[in-house]
Amino acid sequence: MNAAADTPVVIAGGSLVGLATALFLGKHGVPSMVVERNEGLSPHPRARGVNARAMELFRWAGIEDELRAMPSAKALAGNSGIIAAESLAGKELGALKEGYHRDTGATDDDDAGWLGATGWCLCHQHEVEPLLREHAARHGADLRFGTELAGFDQDADGVTVRLRDAAGAERSVRAGYLVGADGAGSLVRRLLGIGTDGPGALAHFLNVRFRADLTGPLRGRRFVMCYTISGSSRSALLPVNNADEWLLHVPYDPDRAEEFTPEHCADLARTAAGVDGLDVTVEGVASWESAGRVAGSFAAGRVFLAGDAAHVMPPTGAFGSNTGIQDAHNLAWKLAAVLRGEAGPGLLDTYEEERRPVAEATVEQTVLRSKDRPRLAGGPQQAPDPRIQPDPVVTFGQVYRSAAVEPDGTGGDPRWEPEPAGRPGTRAPHVIVKRDGKLVSTLDLYGDAFVLLTGPDGAACADAVARAAAESGVAVETLAIGRDVRNVAVDLCGAHGLTPEGAVLVRPDGFVAWRSAGPPDPAADVGALFGRLLCRPQGAPAGAAGGLAG
Structure with a gap:
């Protein structure tokens, strides 16, 4: 790499995976520049399941304790399992009672047979990202929010990245490598001409963030998610603090998005809760697509894809963001080794060889699990899909070749x-x-x-x-x-x-x-x-x- 480059690595995307990439690079002594078109981080809770492998990586990065001290992490520390019910206040129809996280850690003698050094954590993304941003900056990351990637050109010695600020002014930055962590609609992937494989779009949903006191209908239960089935209405209710902060996943038709006014979303929350006249305050609505896709390649020359830019999967099991965090960790030490001159460029070829099979298997499993969830409302006689593998295979089972x-x-x-x-x-x-x-x-x-x-x-x-x-x-x-x-x-x-x-x-x-x-x-x-x-x-x-x- 040309020693006159502005930065060793440019990371396109300043959300969960992009910030994790910057933090992990920083831990290996490599500064980076993160460019994010939005002016700040999203306040919407979004993803919240941080699986055990991702927590191991955050443990190494030195942020495990701070993450577990976040408000949602403390509030949800005792939550486990998934239920289906007519409504939160109504009759339960089925349940998955398996634990979805573990609280025990590496210093617990009774936990010596467990597979990991630490356990799951339920912590909403809007609390995890500021923590990652803070620590990435401490480790040398140059964080540029309100700056978008406009394009790039690569050659044998590096990548010239064109950036555009909020006023429309453009400038170029010279980097050794570019990491596209810019989401499912990744511009980096599109500019590389890389397509995707997989089943594609499965459904469309709205995330409705609302406040309402549901401690009464909750009846002391501590679940991860409650599927509600009331007539033709289907939704999923997720606790943010087990009291008055909630998320509601609602299926919707993007062509009829105008129907989902704040008043209608409040009515949907009342239906899910099963409480007529419930005082509901809608604080935000965000749309998202449930899909299964894997990029045809995770790299082209000096440009790499990570997170949703490389793979998209349904949220069932919370594997999407966690797989992206593991992408970042795999790539970071390899970039650091090459930039320090300890490794040859061929080491970077192993990123795709190691991570793409993991993504393919994980996407397959999450799609199967998302299609399997409706059995919760069908009674215990319906057996789970036999193709679904136990969690450790996806959570800890890794693969690499060369x-x-x-x-x-x-x-x-x-x-x-x-x-x-x-x-x-x-x-x-x-x-x-x-x-x-x-x-x-x-x-x-x-x-x-x-x-x-x-x-x-x-x-x-x-x-x-x-x-x-x-x-x-x-x-x-x-x-x-x-x-x-x-x-x-x-x-x-x-x-x-x-x-x-x-x-x-x-x-x-x-x-x-x-x-x-x-x-x-x-x-x-x-x-x-x-x-x-x-x-x-x-x-x-x-x-x-x-x-x-x-």
Whole structure:
């Protein structure tokens, strides 16, 4: 990248995924410029389910505690399950009682068998985004609201991004890379000429944000969502604070949008509540489309797509925004490694290889789940769709191809791993360990750099990887089981598929990059390990791939 560039990365879109991208880049020491056409963040609650994997990433970014302290997060901490009823005050017709988030964290001994370092959080998007914006700015992001992307041109050395301010004045910014996190109607995607695949539009809805005291008909229940079915009226009622702040999802015909006046929306809220004459104040209405789409490609040259620009899915299960946050995390460390010169440009090709299969599988699951929800009103005799997989496969099951290697060089086929077991290509296992006298998750050990976790007798592995890292100019932290981290209730070696002489190398994003179950095989070319993992040409010195803008 040309050292005279204005910024290493321009991010188009200043909503949830764009701000998460800026924060994650900042955590890796990479400043960015976020451009957002709106003057400020949306005040509408919108998405609210932050799944366990996304919370792990926010934990690494240092904002988990602040997020859980947000008003909606505190108010909804005890909410779980989904019900269907004639109305909130009326007869219940069915329920999904499975928990939709967990409150226990990595320091809870009783939770040692759970898959993650932390649990779900229900927190509305209009509270999450200001937190992301604040921390992204602290980590060097240049946030430009009221500035829209007008176009861009890319060449072998970077991207020239044309920006337009609210007054219509245009200027150009030179960047190393451009990330399109500009939503379902992504201009970045359209300018790249990338189409989408999938079932497309499924339905159209209005989100009605309203105030009304529903503590009476609520009857102390703490649900995630209540589907209401009253005659021909269908809606979904979502608590914002379990008392007087609510969201109502209402199906609507975009061609008849003028019918949904504030008075009509208030009547729809009364119908859903089942309380005639209810005092309702409508505070906002926003339209949205439920759809299933995946971009035909997630990248073109130096331009990448993330979040809704890359994939759109129904809100069932809250996987859409969470998948986008995970896109941002995957892309951020790779951009940082290339910009620092530690990795070759080929590492960025693995972004699409790793994230697009996840998006395809997640879109498929969310579409199936959205079509399955009507069974709630049909009675217990209706079984769920057998194609629907349990949550961990989507929430934690990840897949990547080129960067994952066993000692013999295998590991190139995509694989899903519902319960991480230390295999290359999967998310590193969560195990409760003791470090510096404190209980933490193994996942808390990862995030900033490569980490080599060795067995208590893994000195040979540690030496081989240390030599390879030194020759490649890559920073690796080595932690030995029994010395630096200690078992608590689970055998750490066994959880990672290691003997005491083995070791596992974990990428900065917490995914297993390499494993040697025992001492390194003399025939294995451990010296070339980082060249393969970071897609560097044989013999290329560190720093040859690029450099941060100065």
